[in-house]
Amino acid sequence: MKSSKRLKIGMVCPYGWDTPGGVQIHIKELAEFLIRAGHEVSVFAPVSDDSLISEPWLVSAGRPVSIPYNGAVARILFGPVASSRVRQWISSGNFDLLHLHEPAIPSLSLLACWAADGPMVGTFHAASAKQKAITAVGPILEPVLEKLTARIAVSEMARQTLKDHFDTEAVVIPNGLETSKFEVDDENPDWVGEPTIGFIGRFDEPRKGLEILIAALPETLKTFPQLKVLIAGPGEKAEFLKKIDPVLHSRLTFLGKLSEADKVKFFHSIDAYIAPNTGGESFGIILTEAMASGTAILASDIPAFSQLLNYGEFGSLFTSEDAHDLAAKLTALLSDESGRHTLAAKGLLQSRKYDWSTVAEQILDVYEMVQVGNGKVSLSSDNRVWNRFKAND
Amino acid sequence: MTKSLFLFVIIVLILAWYLSFSATRLDRLHHRVETSWEHLDALLQRRAAIALDIAHKSNLDPATYLLLASSAFQAREATIIERSEAESALSESLRLLQSDSQDVTGTIALSSLAELESITDKIKMSINIHLEAVNAVRNLRSKVVFRVFRLAGHAPLPVHYAFEDDVL
Numbered sequence: 001m002k003s004s005k006r007l008k009i010g011m012v013c014p015y016g017w018d019t020p021g022g023v024q025i026h027i028k029e030l031a032e033f034l035i036r037a038g039h040e041v042s043v044f045a046p047v048s049d050d051s052l053i054s055e056p057w058l059v060s061a062g063r064p065v066s067i068p069y070n071g072a073v074a075r076i077l078f079g080p081v082a083s084s085r086v087r088q089w090i091s092s093g094n095f096d097l098l099h100l101h102e103p104a105i106p107s108l109s110l111l112a113c114w115a116a117d118g119p120m121v122g123t124f125h126a127a128s129a130k131q132k133a134i135t136a137v138g139p140i141l142e143p144v145l146e147k148l149t150a151r152i153a154v155s156e157m158a159r160q161t162l163k164d165h166f167d168t169e170a171v172v173i174p175n176g177l178e179t180s181k182f183e184v185d186d187e188n189p190d191w192v193g194e195p196t197i198g199f200i201g202r203f204d205e206p207r208k209g210l211e212i213l214i215a216a217l218p219e220t221l222k223t224f225p226q227l228k229v230l231i232a233g234p235g236e237k238a239e240f241l242k243k244i245d246p247v248l249h250s251r252l253t254f255l256g257k258l259s260e261a262d263k264v265k266f267f268h269s270i271d272a273y274i275a276p277n278t279g280g281e282s283f284g285i286i287l288t289e290a291m292a293s294g295t296a297i298l299a300s301d302i303p304a305f306s307q308l309l310n311y312g313e314f315g316s317l318f319t320s321e322d323a324h325d326l327a328a329k330l331t332a333l334l335s336d337e338s339g340r341h342t343l344a345a346k347g348l349l350q351s352r353k354y355d356w357s358t359v360a361e362q363i364l365d366v367y368e369m370v371q372v373g374n375g376k377v378s379l380s381s382d383n384r385v386w387n388r389f390k391a392n393d
Numbered sequence: 394m395t396k397s398l399f400l401f402v403i404i405v406l407i408l409a410w411y412l413s414f415s416a417t418r419l420d421r422l423h424h425r426v427e428t429s430w431e432h433l434d435a436l437l438q439r440r441a442a443i444a445l446d447i448a449h450k451s452n453l454d455p456a457t458y459l460l461l462a463s464s465a466f467q468a469r470e471a472t473i474i475e476r477s478e479a480e481s482a483l484s485e486s487l488r489l490l491q492s493d494s495q496d497v498t499g500t501i502a503l504s505s506l507a508e509l510e511s512i513t514d515k516i517k518m519s520i521n522i523h524l525e526a527v528n529a530v531r532n533l534r535s536k537v538v539f540r541v542f543r544l545a546g547h548a549p550l551p552v553h554y555a556f557e558d559d560v561l
Contacts, residue, residue, distance in 0.1 A: 143414075146418065146421070146422060146529055149425060149428075149429075149522075150522045150525075151522075168529065169521060169525040169528070170521075171521050362514075362518075365515055366518065366522075369432050372428050372435075373424075373428030373432075
């Protein structure tokens with residue numbers, strides 16, 4: 001039924017490939033899925049150390065620079081050298097279409113969008129409140145972004161952000177996930193407790209909200225004195241512990257950054273996953289991973305999480321930044337074993353929606369759509385009037 | 394004197410560049426409206442074909458059969474003026490069919506229903522992308538520069554069809 005045409009896809013990643021991040025993982029997994037499906041993919045990304053590249057389909061655009069952008073340090077790449085490398089990559093690639101990630105930030109994707117003509121898909125990952133700075137540059141970016149044949153937003157939040165800043169619509173296609181990876185039932189005996197809850201993320205970053213979870217502990221410990229809290233992710237442990245009541249120290253276990261395999265074990269070992277984030281989330285891929293592992297979730301009711309958990313259907317929600325509510329909901333969740341299993345089972349079923357087999361199929365539908373009536377990708381400078389005259393000589 | 398002449402030439406050149414740049418932008422957007430409509434049109438035709446197929450192959454009651462077959466037929470034969478209404482009617486009868494099929498299983502082959510569902514999803518996506526292009530053209534063409542210098546030429550202003558809201 002599906003057209004089995006083999007596509008040559010050029011994908012552009014705006015962020016440094018060797019720094020961990022949601023966009024990079026998304027691109028990597030999508031590229032691998034598309035290659036398995038028989039398509040040809042070339043990913044163009046900034047790379048700080050070329051010797052570390054292990055993917056044959058990755059093309060380095062040069063070293064990224066770290067600059068503060070949008071409240072965080074972003075590792076991005078732009079400038080005349082990057083610009084000419086983008087053009088070279090496009091002209092030698094002979095692509096059927098380009099898939100540009102985050103084309104609205106000042107990096108490679110924007111350069112590619114500027115330089116190319118033809119079928120182009122843009123995916124918008126970020127979500128933020130309306131910002132004057134971006135609204136101000138909106139009119140400059142508009143002629144560039146309108147070259148995109150189709151726009152994808154990874155969440156309802158990201159779609160709204162796009163609408164606020166650039167007044168343009170997008171199709172919502174969620175982030176993908178390899179659900180089969182998380183279904184492996186395997187636990188680490190050291191991590192199982194009476195009961196155990198888990199948290200993943202940079203714990204010293206306030207918007208990840210670990211402090212709120214810590215503040216909720218004394219109240220929860222009244223009912224569950226043996227409660228164990230596993231904290232995974234990078235951060236300054238000693239600095240963080242200084243701020244915490246020493247009585248609580250024995251209840252906390254810091255695991256550092258987990259490998260992919262350990263992450264699966266982590267989810268299968270804990271009784272509930274806690275996501276106390278206070279904001280800045282667009283999608284919440286970590287929650288879909290917990291869901292795919294069959295782990296019950298308690299998350300703050302920020303818009304991205306509320307949407308993903310369908311207002312409590314696939315995971316419990318507490319009022320964001322309210323430690324008392326977190327303690328109450330946590331105690332309730334840990335006390336009700338059958339309720340927790342029902343919640344986890346519902347989440348597991350829902351997580352199939354985020355499997356790459358479903359998500360990539362939707363993305364391929366968009367690819368098919370943008371190709372109608374369009375030729376291949378070319379450099380826009382080749383199509384300028386004076387160059388056409390030259391070609392006629 | 395020569396200085397002001399020079400300045401005048403520069404301004405004219407910049408204006409000429411800007412107009413050519415704007416015309417290219419608009420031209421690209423018009424192209425997007427056309428191609429996205431082409432794709433949407435093909436999907437709608439396929440939907441009508443699937444609907445006809447379901448009508449003929451399934452064990453439907455005569456009233457549903459008549460409704461479905463006639464609306465599918467109209468959607469296929471409609472002229473550009475009747476098209477929107479015809480597609481709306483087809484959407485409506487397909488919705489009826491889908492809600493009925495939940496009550497009475499077995500009358501329609503599951504494969505046809507799945508096919509219908511997948512084409513509906515694709516149509517939704519296609520409409521979204523098409524409308525985005527339509528809105529972009531309409532926004533741009535409402536700007537003063539585009540109106541005064543008639544950068545749109547004789548290209549007709551793209552329109553929203555009522556059926557597009559029904560499907561979404």
